[in-house]
Amino acid sequence: MRSKGDNMDKLSDLGEFKLIEKIADKFESDEEVYKGIGDDCAVLKKREDYTLMTTDMLVEGDHFNLDWQTPWQIGWKSIIVNISDIAAMGGLPKWGLVSIAFPGDIEVNFAEDIFDGMAEASEKHGMKIIGGDTTHGDLLTINVAVIGEVEKENLCMRGDAEIDDLICVSGDLGKSWAGLELLRAGKEGYTDYYLQPKCRLKTARRIAPHVNAMIDVSDGLSSEVGHICDESGVGAEVEKEKVPISNKTRKTGEDLDIDPMKWALSGGEDFELVFTIPRERFSKMEGENPVVVGKILEEGRYLINSEKRKLGRGYDHFDR
Numbered sequence: 057m058r059s060k061g062d063n064m065d066k067l068s069d070l071g072e073f074k075l076i077e078k079i080a081d082k083f084e085s086d087e088e089v090y091k092g093i094g095d096d097c098a099v100l101k102k103r104e105d106y107t108l109m110t111t112d113m114l115v116e117g118d119h120f121n122l123d124w125q126t127p128w129q130i131g132w133k134s135i136i137v138n139i140s141d142i143a144a145m146g147g148l149p150k151w152g153l154v155s156i157a158f159p160g161d162i163e164v165n166f167a168e169d170i171f172d173g174m175a176e177a178s179e180k181h182g183m184k185i186i187g188g189d190t191t192h193g194d195l196l197t198i199n200v201a202v203i204g205e206v207e208k209e210n211l212c213m214r215g216d217a218e219i220d221d222l223i224c225v226s227g228d229l230g231k232s233w234a235g236l237e238l239l240r241a242g243k244e245g246y247t248d249y250y251l252q253p254k255c256r257l258k259t260a261r262r263i264a265p266h267v268n269a270m271i272d273v274s275d276g277l278s279s280e281v282g283h284i285c286d287e288s289g290v291g292a293e294v295e296k297e298k299v300p301i302s303n304k305t306r307k308t309g310e311d312l313d314i315d316p317m318k319w320a321l322s323g324g325e326d327f328e329l330v331f332t333i334p335r336e337r338f339s340k341m342e343g344e345n346p347v348v349v350g351k352i353l354e355e356g357r358y359l360i361n362s363e364k365r366k367l368g369r370g371y372d373h374f375d376r
């Protein structure tokens with residue numbers, strides 16, 4: 057319900073992260089909740105392990121476009137974005153709940169294709185969809201909630217970074233936004249990753265016992281490093297030249313005359329992992345091929361090239 061009070065600020069002015077802060081302030085936590093709003097997943101205490109819970113909503117026109125994406129791809133992506141959050145905590149996805157609002161004119165086949173995409177993404181990652189809800193709406197809107205589990209020793213929080221940790225990423229960045237920009241421009245090129253993204257669940261499980269802080273890339277590297285800094289009470293420096301960008305993404309940048317570094321730092325939806333690890337434990341990463349892009353500092357946030365300058369903001373859903 058819209059407020060009729062004095063506060064007439066628009067969501068677009070406030071920004072998504074500020075809105076989350078406002079909402080978080082309204083809800084009390086309790087001793088069963090180890091971490092509520094403010095990380096990749098909520099963390100509940102239960103028995104020996106922790107339970108992870110996360111949810112993501114995709115809205116037609118904002119998070120997907122029916123002109124570019126098949127219903128199967130939309131269903132696939134709606135599951136992957138959630139499993140990526142479970143992976144970022146070091147956990148395993150167990151159960152999913154799906155809620156969808158369908159516009160009245162959608163065909164049954166279309167709806168079935170969405171669920172097929174969901175089923176394949178879930179099965180591939182060992183998750184079962186156990187419930188949900190469907191209703192009608194003006195725009196196709198999909199909400200997926202996922203419940204996962206993580207052993208205490210594998211739990212990776214954004215707030216666990218330590219000063220002098222190395223900041224690493226699990227793979228190349230900017231690949232998703234490059235595809236989106238191509239589609240927006242109506243051009244041919246590398247759009248596969250944007251249309252059917254992957255997540256790093258297996259990698260996350262292997263590295264979780266060794267890393268300190270971890271987060272998945274949904275809003276771009278600068279935004280994710282910023283979240284780690286906020287939650288850990290530390291600073292960071294990222295070396296621009298070390299940020300991994302693939303040749304395909306660079307080619308897209310050339311075709312569109314856009315610096316692909318912008319997509320890597322502020323694009324998003326790559327669903328790679330950003331994690332911090334003490335130098336002495338880096339040898340444990342053998343075989344995982346992480347890229348070291350910077351280190352954790354006591355304070356300040358810097359993007360370094362020849363001269364130091366501050367990291368820019370990430371993509372914000374309300375900041376257009």
Ligand SMILES: [Mg+2]
Nearest residue numbers: 096141272274
């Ligand atoms: Mg996340």
